[in-house]
Amino acid sequence: MRDAFTRALMREAARDPRLTLVTGDLGFGVLRPFWETYPEQFVNAGIAEQSMTGLAAGLAATGRTVLTYSIGNFPTLRCIEQIRNDCAYHDLNVKVVCVGGGFVYGSLGMSHHATEDMAVLRALPGVTVFTPGDPAEVEAIVPVMLRTPGVCYLRLGRGGEPTVHERPVKDWRLPQAQTLREGTDVAILSAGGILTQTFSAAKMLAQKGVSAEVVSFPCIKPIDTDKLTELAQRFRHIVTVEEHSIVGGFGGAVCEVLAEHGSACRVHRIGMEDVYSSIVGTQQYLRGAYQMDDNAICNRTLEWLRAPHKGTE
C-alpha cells in the first residue's frame, strides 16, 4: 500500500505544483522518489508531530493541499488536538497519512500498534476517514482524497501486501463500498489492510459450505449507508472485521447505521476486544493471537451462524 500511495501521490504532485508533503522524519524507503523529484514540494518537519501538524495547517492556509506523513499513532494520536483545532476547525486541506495501521509494526510493541486511530479520527467533525483494503483501493482513493475538501485521514497498511481486487478500481466515488465476492449466507465487511484475511476467510468458509459475501469499505466516514442497508436486508448476519479496536471504529460505525435503520440482522464485530496489545510478533501472528486472522474470522463466523438467533425468533 505504501508504494501504491507514493505512485499515486507522484502523479498528483506533477499535476499540482502546490501540493506539499510534510513528513515527521519518516518514510526512508517510501518517500525518497518524492523528495528527489519534487524537493520544493517536500518538507521534513523533524520528529515533532504536533508542530508538523500545525505547520501543515499554516501551509494549507496559504492555499496548498498538504499531506502529513508518519507511522503508527504518531501522525494522529500524538497530535490529535492540532488535527482538531488547527486543521479541521479551520476547514484546511490537510491530509493525514498513516503507514502502519493495526499490527504492521507488530514486533515493535504497543506504542507502534495503531488500534484506536480510526475511532478517534472518526469522532472529529469534518474529517473524512479512508481505510483502503489493498493497493488497488489506495490508487483509487488518493486522487479522490486530494480533491475532497478539508481534513482527510488515510490509514495505510504496509508495503508489499497482495492486491485483492482482480482489476484496478475505476471511477471510485466517495464513499463507495467494494463487493469483492458475492455470497448468500453471511456478509463479511472489512475495513483496512485486514481485507486479505477477510477474503481468505470467505474461501475457507466456502470449503465448509458457507457462502460469504465480502465487502470492503475503503471509507468509514462518511460510510456507504446505501450498501449497508441493502446488505442488512439480504443477510441475517453481518460480520465486521478491522485490525483495530471494536469500540468506535468500523464495527461501531456499521452498528450505528444499522441500529438506526431498524434492521433485524445481527452484527458481529471482529477486532481488538477493548484491550491494548501486550505481546509482540509479526503482523500475521498478532492477527491470530487477537482472533482476527483468516482462521479466526472463519471459525467465529461459523459459530455465530450456528448459534440460535436471539431476539427475533
Added chain:
Amino acid sequence: MTYTEKTHAAFGDHPIDTADPRVLAWLIRRHGLEMTHISRGSHIGAIFSVAEVTAVLYSGVLRVNPADPAWPERDRLILSKGHAGAAVYAALAERGFFPVEELSSHYANGSRLSGHVSHKGVPGVEFSTGSLGHGLPVAAGMALGGMKDKADWRVYCVLGDGECDEGSVWEAALQAHQYQLDNLIAIVDHNRMQSLDFCENTLALEPFGDKWRAFGWHVIDVDGHDVDALQTAFAQAKANRGTGKPTVILAHTTKGKGVSFMENDILWHYRTPQGDEYEAALVELEAQRP
C-alpha cells in the same frame, strides 16, 4: 447608554484617533474591563499586559485592511495566547473590522466572540486558538508558505511566556530556524506570570532570551508598555528580513498593567472585575485616558 457610548464616554467630544497606539491601547484596556465585567469573564490581567503590543500591531505595524479582511497581501497575526482574545477583538472593532457594539456580546449565549479568540464569523481574526502551544507552529507554516510563494507579507505570532512551557513552541522554534523564516516575527508577552504562580516558580524560563538565541533566533528585548520602544523593536524585526533568521520580541510587561491593584497579582488571571473593584479600576483607567 449603549455599550459603545459607555466605553467611549471618557473621550467626551474629543476625537478618538485609533491610529494612535496610545489611544488604541487605552481603548483595549477600557474594553477589556467592560467585556470581562459584563461577561463575568476571566483573563483581564493578560488582556492588560498585552494591550500596548496589540495596539502597536493594529495601529500601523500590521498591513491589514478592515474593508477587505481576507486581502491576500495582508500580514497574518496569530494570537497564540488565545485567552487574551478580548484585546484582539477590541483592536479589530476599534479599527473598523466589525462594530464596537458587538464587543458587549463577548462570552454571551450564542455569541461568535468566544472567550478564547475564534476566527469563525469574526472579520480580521486570522486563526482560532485557546489551547496553548498551537500558534507558533501554524505561524511557521504560514511563513513557510509565504516564503515559498515569495510573498511580501509577514507572519506575527503573539505568545505568552507561560505558554512557552509547551513543547510544541520549541518544536516550532527549531523548525522556524531550520527553514530560515525571516518573515516570521514572534512576540512573547513576558509578564513573568502564568496561571497559578510566577513562571520562575513554575517552570523557570530564564535565561529566556538566551534560550531563543540558542535556537537560532534574533532576540529583541523591549519594554512591552513603551509604545515608542515597541515601534522601534518592530522596525528592527522587519529589517531582519533577508538574514535567514526569525525574530522574537521579548516584550517585558506587567500582568494587569494599568490598574494598580491588579498589577503583578496572580488573582487577576481569573478574577472578574465586579462591584467596587470594577468601579475602582474604571476610575484608574479614566485618569490615564490619552
